[in-house]
Amino acid sequence: MAGNVSTPGATVVSRVLSVLYAFDDRHRRLTATEVARRTGLPVPTAHRLLRELVAGEAITRGADGRYAIGRRLWDVGMLAPEQTELQHVASPFLSDIHAATRATVHLGVRDGMEVLYLDRLSGRASVPVVSRAGSRLPLHPTGVGKVLLAHAPEELCERYLAGPLRRPTIHTITHPDRLRRQLAAVRRDGYATTADEMTLGACSIAVPIARARAERGSGAVEHEVVAALGIVVPSLKRERTRLLAALQVAAQGIGRSLP
Template identity: 55%
Template sequence: MAGNSRQPGASVTGRALSILGAFDEKHRSLSLSDLAARADLPLATTHRLVAELVQWGALERRSSGEYVIGRRMWDLGHLSSAETGLRQVAEPFLHDLYGATLATVHLAVREGMDVVYLDRLRGNRSVPVVSKVGSHLPLYATGVGKVLLAYAPPEIQRTVLRELAPITRHTIVQPGVLRRQLRQVLDRGYAVTNEEMSLGACSIAVPIRHDEEVVAALGVVVASLKGSEQRLYGALRVAAQSIGRRL
């Protein structure tokens, strides 16, 4: 047995990775004892390794005493060849889309049960937007999220549909209604939301394809879609197709 780990043969690196691996979509904030239990490590070992991870920036300690993934992990994630390539290819088209719509523009991918925002251009109109670059939001309550959920594997869809929870009074929490919306995404090629993530904000989004596979979603957020849905869809579709061709 290596060190104090309960896992035979575990190295110091392996134990540190076990601590980082204790976090997931449902466990984004963990106490020291929870980390020890989920990583299957003694409390003293966990305390020592967590202190080193906090010092390095891989973890952050909240005022409550619980730990969350640190900013440095996100910075490293930006070095991922897939995400970096996608963002670099998409960047000029995001600016073109912003210029054509003056709306907040989002580039996002799916990570587990969440949508993760790779890039965002903030519109100059007063629309409440809760997303930030690197933030995770529910798939079922955002335009880009609904697109990615519509093309997600069936097991992901089933899990999300079992865990619908209201965020605003307009959030879709009826599985049957959401299923119909996901089918509409596949039929018409885009998804919409109406104040489902934040009041006063509506969105429309389309898939970005590479080799016939949906690899990301592109969307805009506006105060209202009335009278502009098809115009925005046209602009999004052109941008998404251009990004897909460049990938």
């Protein structure tokens, strides 16, 4: 929930930001009353700010009276340098994987304690996929999320494992020790898999995308994991090797092409 900004010292900017931050992946459309409740603003203030944001095309108002984030904000968000560069570089590789596998392909980065999906190319309609470009999901039940969590700083990883951990399906792994072993395997083997953990009927396999950086003074090259690339399919029993090879080749190409 957005932070409470009903205190007298709250600035106009902080109140506007609280209104925008009231929207998230589970609250995509809100009434003015719901915005007020999520921000702690008086309802009249929420109404006024929403009207101004609609006038500025940052928020849209539907025929049902509910509000949603406007396209202008999406356009502004896409100007973030790292996100734009990564998407631009990765786009042809995602297209190649999609054309070769006809599966759903994901490009994701870690945003705090969640995976943010920068891009998604849809595959077979029979495979249930809940992600979309711009959406956020938990790290532990998704293939790209497991990769990103495995390569996150140890302190953040432990804080994440301390929970609470959502359990979208009965197959979602939420036991901290089991997750630690799984994350260690991801770092060792270079890829992560899931089976029915985010949605029933969907399996995934994902690999890290690493950018090479030279250490100052020593001349040594270190690799920093900046994103994850994944595929969602009905089953990994027969095609795991082929899908993993395609992902690894693409991830290496993206990593080498990053500035």
